[in-house]
Amino acid sequence: MDFKNKVVIITGASSGIGRGAAEYLSSLGASVVLTGRSENGLKETASKCTTEFLIVIADVTKQEDRVKIIDETIKKFGKINVLVNNAGQGLMKETMKATMEEYDFIMDLNVRSVFNLTQLAIPHLIETQGNIVNVSSVTGLHPFPGFTVYCMSKAALDQFTRCLALELAPKNVRVNAINPATIVTNFLQAQGLSDQLAKEYQTKGASLHALGRLGTILETSHAIAFLASDMS
Numbered sequence: 001m002d003f004k005n006k007v008v009i010i011t012g013a014s015s016g017i018g019r020g021a022a023e024y025l026s027s028l029g030a031s032v033v034l035t036g037r038s039e040n041g042l043k044e045t046a047s048k049c050t051t052e053f054l055i056v057i058a059d060v061t062k063q064e065d066r067v068k069i070i071d072e073t074i075k076k077f078g079k080i081n082v083l084v085n086n087a088g089q090g091l092m093k094e095t096m097k098a099t100m101e102e103y104d105f106i107m108d109l110n111v112r113s114v115f116n117l118t119q120l121a122i123p124h125l126i127e128t129q130g131n132i133v134n135v136s137s138v139t140g141l142h143p144f145p146g147f148t149v150y151c152m153s154k155a156a157l158d159q160f161t162r163c164l165a166l167e168l169a170p171k172n173v174r175v176n177a178i179n180p181a182t183i184v185t186n187f188l189q190a191q192g193l194s195d196q197l198a199k200e201y202q203t204k205g206a207s208l209h210a211l212g213r214l215g216t217i218l219e220t221s222h223a224i225a226f227l228a229s230d231m232s
Contacts, residue, residue, distance in 0.1 A: 001229040003030035007077040008228065009069065010034060011060055011117070012087030014041025017135055017183065020217035021084055021224045023048045028225060033073045035060070036087065060087050060113040061105075070120045080124040082228045085114045086135040088153075095148045103149050110153035115160060122168070131174040133227045134161050135220075138181040154179075176227040181208075183215040 008025050012018040014036035022032045026049035034042045034049075035056045042055045054076050058065035073080055088110045091102055118132060125132065139147055140154030158177060165175040209215070 001028050001225055001231060003028040003225075003229070006030045006081040007073065007079055008032050008082040008084060009073055009080060009121070010084040010086055011069075012036055012135075013045050014038040015045075017180070017217055017220045017224075018084070018086040019045045019048070020221040021086065022053075024218070024221035024225055025082075025228070026051045026053070030082075031077060033069070033077075035069050060117060061108050063116070066113065066117045066120060069117065070124070074124065079128050080121055081128045081130040083118065083121045083125065083130075083132045084135065084224060084228070085118065085132065085157075087113070088135065090147070090150045092146055093149070094146050098149050106149050106153050107156075110150075111156045111160070114157060118164070122173070125173050126168075126171050129172040131176070131228055132161075132164070132168075133224050134175070134177040135224070136161070136177045136179045138179050141179055174227075178220060178223045178227070180215055180220050183217060183220060 003025055006029070008030045010018050010022050010025075010032060013022045013032075013034040015038070018036070022034055022045050026032050029051060031052040032049055033054045033056060034045050035058045036042050037057065037059050039057050042057065046053050046055055054072065056069050056072050058069050060066055060069075070080070089106065091098065091106050093102065114134065121132075124130075134157055136157045137150070137154040139151040140158040143151055158179070161175055161177040168175055
C-alpha cells in the first residue's frame with residue numbers, strides 16, 4: 001500500500017487506535033493531520049510519524065473546531081484524500097443509571113461531530129476521489145448490557161456509514177467502517193475504570209474472542225490502511 005502524496009485527517013489521534021493509525025499511515029508515506037484535545041498526546045504521536053504532519057488541537061464536539069480542522073488542512077496541504085473519523089468515547093452505565101447529560105455527550109461526540117465533520121470534508125474528498133473510514137465498534141453490531149448509550153451511538157455510526165457509502169459511490173468516494181471488539185488501549189481507563197478493573201474487563205473480553213486474545217492497535221491500523229488505500 002502506497003500513501004505517498006495522500007493527505008489523511010485522523011481525529012482522536014493523541015492516543016490508542018488514532019495514534020496507531022497515524023503512525024502506520026505515515027510509515028506508508030501519507031501526510032497526516034493529527035487532531036485531538038491533548039496537545040502533549042498529539043506531539044507524542046507526531047514524534048512517531050516519519051512524514052510531514054500537521055497538529056490541529058481541536059474538540060470535535062465544537063462547530064468552530066470542526067471548521068478549523070478542515071480549514072487548516074486545506075491551508076497547509078491544499079487537499080484531503082482520507083478522513084478517518086476515530087474520535088469517540090464509551091459509557092459503561094445501565095440505562096436507568098445514565099444521565100441525559102451523559103447521553104447528550106456520547107451522541108454528540110460519537111455521532112453528531114462525525115456527521116458534521118464529514119459534511120465539511122465531502123467537497124474536498126469528491127475533488128480527490130478520496131474516501132472515509134469510520135472507527136465504529138462491535139457494540140454497533142451486537143447488544144451489550146450496561147452499554148446502551150454507547151451501543152446506540154455506534155449503531156447510528158454504522159448506519160450513517162452505509163447510507164453515505166451509497167450516496168457518495170456515484171462520485172467515486174468510498175465510505176467504510178471498522179468494528180473492533182476489545183483492543184489493547186487506554187479506552188477503558190478514559191471511562192474512569194482503574195487499571196485493575198480495566199485489566200479484568202480485558203481478560204473477560206479476550207475469553208469471548210474467537211482467537212482467545214485481545215485485538216491490537218497494529219491490527220486496527222492495518223484494517224484502516226487497507227480500507228483507505230487505492231487497492232481497497
